[in-house]
Amino acid sequence: MIWLTWRQFRVQALTAAAALAAFAILLAATGPHLASLYAASAITGCHGGTCGTAAITFLSQLQATSPYPIVYLLGIALILIAPAITGIFWGAPLIARELETRTFTLAWNQSITRTRWLVVKLTLTGLAAMAVTEALSLIYAWWADPIGKAIDLGGSTSLFSGGRFSSLIFATHGITPLGYAAFAFTLGTTIGALIRRTVPAMAVTLAIFAAAQIAMPLGVRPHLIPPDHTVATIESVDLDFGNLTATVVPRQPGAWILSSGAINAAGQTVGTLPAACLGATTLGLKVGSSPGPCLESHGFREAITYEPASRYWPLQWIETGILLALAVTLAGFCFWRLGRRRI
Secondary structure, three states: OHHHHHHHHHHHHHHHHHHHHHHHHHHHHHHHHHHHHHHHOHHHHOOOOHHHHHHHHHHHHHHOOOOHHHHHHHHHHHHHHHHHHHHHHHHHHHHHHHHHHOOHHHHOOOOOOHHHHHHHHHHHHHHHHHHHHHHHHHHHHHHHHHHHHHHHOOOOOOOOOOOOOOHHHHHHOOOHHHHHHHHHHHHHHHHHHHHOOHHHHHHHHHHHHHHHHHHHHHHHHHHOOOOEEEEEEOHHHOOEOOOOEOOOOOOOOOOEEEEEEEEOOOOOEEOOOOHHHHHHEEOOEEOOOOOHHHHHHOOOEEEEEEEOHHHHHHHHHHHHHHHHHHHHHHHHHHHHHHHHOOO
16 A cells, blocks of 8 residues: 555655755755855854844845845745645645546455555655655755844844744744645645545635635734733834834844834823924934934833744744644544545
8 A cells, every 4th residue: 555655646756856856956056155145244243233233234235146035035935835735736636536536446445445545645645745845944944044143133124024933934944834734735635525526626725725824823823822011111122113113122132023002101002103203203204313212201112012032932833733733633534534425
């Protein structure tokens, strides 16, 4: 049964291996020079407030140097769509193709039960999907490490922005790609078992998985661990005066800001600059003197809800655990479906 599964799956496996090898070669060819640019930058010898300026300079140089912007975006896109590809092209046809072409009469004969057939198929193909996705994530994390360090030091450009907690970075680094790969594969398998047609099952799998990728960072991840709250002075949070939101949390480098807003001396939320402080800005943009001292003198503070940087790995483990639990549940449903349903 294992040999038969390999024979049926070898084209997909070899295609995935070739894509992984090509991506690894691209990263290996550009990674050392990227690391040398970081080592030669002012970041390595910076202290205190100079690190942020050095990080911005490094990222700006990198953004203007080909091919680093393209490779950076390509890596993120590839890791995000890899689980979807395995779910669509590996998971959805797994059961649906057998039912659609009526080949299950040969696959599920007296010597090969439905349960044994599905155990081998799910195990080998599912582990392959997880291995390919996580391998992409690991080699990309090695390549992008200098960029991540610069962003953690306060560097940001139009392209290189968002720390470890940003939606795209969080889903493509760490162990979460494992969870997404397992979930996408078993989702496709389950949809195929329900719809019993390969092409419709592929379309439905893509739609549901895309919705899950959007819902997780927006509606689930912010609530996995109860956040911390703080009220800070205006000057300490590097306030965005356009919308009065904080860009950093005092004494919490790398924190994930869930929400923030200015409050007045009475504790009421304020969304715009008071009239007394408008003279320091034009259309909400910083010009001339900062309105910060004016806001401070009127008793304004910044209320921030955030997750400390130390919760990055707990959030990774929790989110991955949720995805793996969903994958196991879907796999269990497939066993029940094949075992109880008359084909």
